[in-house]
Every structure is written in structure tokens, then in C-alpha cells.
Amino acid sequence: MWHNQAILGTAEITLDGNLQELGRLAEEVAWFCEENALDTDVEFDLNLVMEELFTNAVRHGGCEGVKEAARVRLELRDDCVEAEFADRGREFDPSTAAAPNVNAPLAERPAGGMGLHLVRRTVSDLAYRRAEGWNRVTMRRPI
């Protein structure tokens, strides 16, 4: 299997603005975790966070149909995986999105809004900056 760019401890994945890329993203994250002997919980969480940010950029950020619309970078540190998700969509800071009411009854639950809540609950040190037309979100997943 060919990987975008990967050396032990680091993975870089470029994604077109198409949700069919999710399968390839999952394979690349799985490969990174396997190569670095990270357990399945870490793989799950990295997948979850990257899917939520990518899906948001495609569905709401204007990345749908854009070639090389997003980039994922994973880097193994001593006590965590440092991750960056970058996209060329509209300026959007996921750390400031309103938190959903997770205690709301079924009738009052909005259809969306849970994805970024999951992101914030899954990783630490979530930080955002806009640089040269890219949204860049950095985070850590302790290991």
C-alpha cells in the first residue's frame, strides 16, 4: 500500500474534499498507529477527531469538490500524539463553537452540533489559527 508520506513517528495525509476519502483516512491512521505500537483507543480517537473536522470542512466549510482541500499531520511524542488538521475552507475556529445540550430530550435535540463536542471531549490543547488561507487546528491525544 502506498502512503502519502510516512516515516516512523510521523504521518502526513492529503485529502480531497470528498467524504469518500474517509476510508483512506482511516487506513492511514490505522497504519500510523500500528507502526508506532499505539493501542486501538488511540486509533479510534484520532480517527474520530479527524473525521469530525474533515466532515465539517467538506459539508459546511466550502471544501466539497476541492482538490487537496485538507491535510492531516500526526506526530508521535513521548507522552502523546500531536495532531494538526488543516483545510482550505472558510475561516472557522472549532474551539469557539457553541456546546450542545447533551441532556436535552429527543424532541429538542438538533440534528447536528455533536461532532465538535466530541472533538473537544476527545483531545486536549485544541488551538486554532488562520494562516495563508488555511484553517489550522492543532491538538494532543495523550497516550
Added chain:
Amino acid sequence: MKQDVRSGWCVVEIRGRADAETADELEQMLRAAVEQHAKVAADFGGVDYISSAGLRAVLQAARAAQEHNAEFVVCQLRGSVKKVFEVSGMHHVLRIQGDPPC
């Protein structure tokens, strides 16, 4: 996904990933089940990954069950999949149990 009727329950066995790519299929399958059966159990024993898109599919199915006065149960959540349900407060709005009801 596989569907089986036993002891009055329609058990929908879901497998693999419940993500943004597969969520529409999951929602359709569960909706069809609650429209055709009075008691439906969504068996997540074979699911190893879920994102908010998968959760949304389950919520939409629960709403459809309410509209059709059908019982709807989610069962066999494992590991990180269970954690995602918990963090999202799904236990407030869904009937979640360990084993299938039949």
C-alpha cells in the same frame, strides 16, 4: 447489516464503521425496521467505530420509532463506541442495554 426477527423483536445487526460515509445506509435500515416492526433492537456488537454522523442516524431512527409507537433499543455497545454514546448524552434519549432483548 443483517436483520432477524426473534421473539417478537426485529434485531438489526450492525457491523463495521458507522461514519459519515455509511450513516445514510444505517439510518435507512433502522428507519425501515421501526416502520415495519413494533419492537426493534439495534445490535452494535459488531461495530468498532462510530462518529457523530452515526449517532445522528441512530437518533433519527429513534425519532421515527417514536412517531410509529415502536419500541427501540440499542444494545451491545463496546469500548470506544460506548464512550462516544456516553459523552454525547445518548443515554438520556435512548434505551440502551447490554444484551439484546431476546
